[in-house]
Amino acid sequence: MDQKIPIINLNAELDPLDSEIKAALQQVLDDKKFILGPAVQRFEKDFAAYLGVRHCIAVHSGTTALWMALTALGLEPGDEVLTTPFTFFGTLEAILWAGGKPVLVDIDPETLNIDPQKLEAALSPKTRGILPVHLYGQPADMDPIMKTAKSNNLWVLEDACQAHGSTYRGRRAGALGSAAAFSFYPTKNLGALGDAGAIVTQDDDLASRLRLLRSHGEAGHYHHVLLGTNARLDSFQAALLSVKLRRLEQRNEARRRNARKYAERLKNAPGLRCVRQIPEAQSNYHQFIVQHAGRDALKEFMDKKGVATAVHYPCPAHQQPVAKPLGLDGGSFPAAEKAAREVLALPVFPELQDSQIQYICDSIIEFCNSHSGIEVSQE
Numbered sequence: 001m002d003q004k005i006p007i008i009n010l011n012a013e014l015d016p017l018d019s020e021i022k023a024a025l026q027q028v029l030d031d032k033k034f035i036l037g038p039a040v041q042r043f044e045k046d047f048a049a050y051l052g053v054r055h056c057i058a059v060h061s062g063t064t065a066l067w068m069a070l071t072a073l074g075l076e077p078g079d080e081v082l083t084t085p086f087t088f089f090g091t092l093e094a095i096l097w098a099g100g101k102p103v104l105v106d107i108d109p110e111t112l113n114i115d116p117q118k119l120e121a122a123l124s125p126k127t128r129g130i131l132p133v134h135l136y137g138q139p140a141d142m143d144p145i146m147k148t149a150k151s152n153n154l155w156v157l158e159d160a161c162q163a164h165g166s167t168y169r170g171r172r173a174g175a176l177g178s179a180a181a182f183s184f185y186p187t188k189n190l191g192a193l194g195d196a197g198a199i200v201t202q203d204d205d206l207a208s209r210l211r212l213l214r215s216h217g218e219a220g221h222y223h224h225v226l227l228g229t230n231a232r233l234d235s236f237q238a239a240l241l242s243v244k245l246r247r248l249e250q251r252n253e254a255r256r257r258n259a260r261k262y263a264e265r266l267k268n269a270p271g272l273r274c275v276r277q278i279p280e281a282q283s284n285y286h287q288f289i290v291q292h293a294g295r296d297a298l299k300e301f302m303d304k305k306g307v308a309t310a311v312h313y314p315c316p317a318h319q320q321p322v323a324k325p326l327g328l329d330g331g332s333f334p335a336a337e338k339a340a341r342e343v344l345a346l347p348v349f350p351e352l353q354d355s356q357i358q359y360i361c362d363s364i365i366e367f368c369n370s371h372s373g374i375e376v377s378q379e
């Protein structure tokens with residue numbers, strides 16, 4: 001079988017929407033309301049309604065959404081925020097730029113999300129909040145996280161940058177904590193034509209502060225009441241996002257179908273593990289991840305088979321070159337370190353064909369059968 005399977009296929013997603021997207025962008029050109037115009041307001045309203053939250057504040061990236069949410073939550077220099085070492089580094093950058101100190105808590109080795117059982121031991125008098133990441137789209141185990149937060153008077157900021165449309169006990173990610181940050185980076189399940197993001201919350205006061213922060217702290221014309229910035233989402237991105245939001249549910253369902261096929265067909269592959277899905281959560285399968293002790297060899301094997309795969313993330317936060325000068329390198333987090341050595345993302349995009357999934361599974365099983373002796377990943 002002569003295959004070339006990409007990890008993501010933006011052509012397949014965007015081409016069928018071409019005329020609808022162009023009409024939405026043309027509308028922005030016609031309106032000429034390029035800054036916080038009707039397209040932004042419409043998207044904010046639609047996305048908030050979709051998630052079941054009161055407020056959505058659209059900004060220009062997920063990193064900015066995290067940073068602004070932390071600032072609006074009142075983070076002060078030296079305040080500590082509990083988070084995971086196994087995430088995109090932007091999660092930690094946001095805490096640091098907001099003046100806080102990330103305190104890392106290892107992940108559950110099976111779900112790869114922050115381990116709620118390890119939170120208590122990381123608390124200190126300076127802890128102000130918890131920042132769980134819904135990694136690969138699977139919500140972190142929010143009940144015990146919220147319980148720890150409540151009994152210690154902490155806020156919870158969800159990093160929902162990968163979790164558009166995921167649910168936990170039937171509620172959407174983003175509607176579970178004090179606030180949540182989303183990224184609409186082009187390859188996300190809901191992706192823009194460039195950088196974009198949003199903060200969502202049920203809290204009216206927090207939402208007012210966020211709207212001020214997003215636009216120079218300006219409460220009236222040239223009347224600046226707090227130190228803000230310019231973090232506004234532009235109208236073209238908002239118009240596109242509204243078009244794509246209408247397809248999100250259907251596209252997430254297609255990803256879930258693909259994920260079920262992978263889980264079923266790969267369940268007996270020697271030495272291979274899929275990420276455990278907790279019964280409370282329903283992932284949007286932003287990524288479908290397998291783990292194997294010979295991950296790098298598997299990736300190379302799949303390349304030769306014409307199947308693109310990806311590693312998210314090859315190095316946990318505390319081992320990044322930037323960790324030392326920032327003082328993040330204290331401690332070891334064995335589950336995160338093992339995950340960084342073993343995870344591999346497979347194509348899971350909605351348009352993937354059944355025959356392609358079969359080919360990918362057959363190739364992986366062929367690899368696993370010939371590498372069944374590998375039990376410990378390389379340090």
Ligand SMILES: Cc1ncc(COP(=O)(O)O)c(C=O)c1O
Nearest residue numbers: 061062063088090091161183185
């Ligand atoms: C978990 C996580 N946090 C934060 C971000 C940052 O979002 P952005 O790239 O929109 O700044 C991303 C984006 O990749 C992410 O996946």
